[in-house]
Amino acid sequence: RAAAAEALAAVAGIPVVAVDTPSGVDVDTGELAGPHVCADVTVTFGTHKVAHLVDPAAMHSGVVHLVDIGLKLPEPALEALQPSDVAALLPRPDRQAHKYTRGVVGVRAGSTTYPGAALLSVAGAACGFAGMVRFVGDAEVRDQVRAAYPEVVGEGRVQAWVVGSGSDATAEEALGVALDDDVPLVVDAAALEFADRVTGRPAVLTPHAGELATMLGAERADVEARPLHHLRTAVDLFRTTVLLKGRHSLIGEPGRPVRVTTTGVPWLATAGAGDVLGGLIGALLAAGLSPYDAASVGSWLHGAAATLASQDGPIVASDVARALPGVVATLPA
Incomplete structure (x- = not known):
């Protein structure tokens, strides 16, 4: 949104930590459709989301830190082998x-x-x-x-x-x-x-x-x-x-x-x-x-x-x- 984009512009150059996903990216596709957060670190919960793994959104997630909070998860649409x-x-x-x-x-x-x-x-x-x-x-x-x-x-x-x-x-x-x-x-x-x-x-x-x-x-x-x-x-x-x-x-x-x-x-x-x-x-x-x-x-x-x-x-x-x-x-x- 315009107000969020304006706030981000005001802190340009300062490291950003995103909570769950960087605001403005499409979480389910990894696509970008306008202004968005470019995070240095993203702390997410339960499981990785598509946006953390699929470019171009993944490039703007920075280092992703996953916190297990005990969620019961559905079958994934996306997998990343370990x-x-x-x-x-x-x-x-x-x-x-x-x-x-x-x-x-x-x-x-x-x-x-x-x-x-x-x-x-x-x-x-x-x-x-x-x-x-x-x-x-x-x-x-x-x-x-x-x-x-x-x-x-x-x-x-x-x-x-x-x-x-x-x-x-x-x-x-x-x-x-x-x-x-x-x-x-x-x-x-x-x-x-x-x-x-x-x-x-x-x-x-x-x-x-x-x-x-x-x-x-x-x-x-x-x-x-x-x-x-x-x-x-x-x-x-x-x-x-x-x-x-x-x-x-x-x-x-x-x-x-x-x-x-x-x-x-x-x-x-x-x-x-x-x-x-x-x-x-x-x-x-x-x-x-x-x-x-x-x-x-x-x-x-x-x-x-x-x-x-x-x-x-x-x-x-x-x-x-x-x-x-x-x-x-x-x-x-």
Whole structure:
């Protein structure tokens, strides 16, 4: 309201503590529609609200401190995994495991134009969650991948595919071949242009705001202003798992609560980070997680690995892949 906005303007520059939620934000959507409080700290009660977790409102909540006051809560519309949740979902090999029982993930990524995308996708896929990684691509790129990752092998049977990162003009063909195997797949980057071919199938679509805008015929600015709305629209349209990448990534699937990823640091906004994420999710799919859980766990681990690798300093995408085993080691047993 005008009087509240005027009062806020009078104390501009002074730290603000919000009680429950910052005034002026939409609590149930995380959207902003006018003047609002930009809090340094928010103290909330009972449970987190959507506005604490979903941008852009979450960016104006500051540090959120949750006080448990013993409320009996309904089923959530939104979830944020915690380390114990990730630990419970994480695929771990049993004593009888061998490379095939742990799952084989295939990567169809990269091109002569973008060979780095293949290397980074494989880096995520070869993080150790799957028993084997297969790479299929241009011979020149294949040689670079094998030089960097001698454990990676060639074409053959897989339990999941990762398709699209850096694929350039070959994305449609790569997606079509992967679909013929009838296994879950991660669809990223150039392959998202053909996402309608994945409708209703077990898959994880991994757009950022610009790519999702193109997929929905929307404006990028509107997707960034209403990410939860547009994620749900995409889930309804494609009837599969959608991961909308961002500061707080959102994961949706038909009939399930939206999950939000709160791990990560601003340094994670670096070229190739999405390629690593796609490979990681593919490995989790091959290891037996559902698309919904693979996207959620993969996104959480990706952000946590970036935080571990960064130590408040700059990182590159390959640092994130290397930090993944260290993150797993910190999870509760």
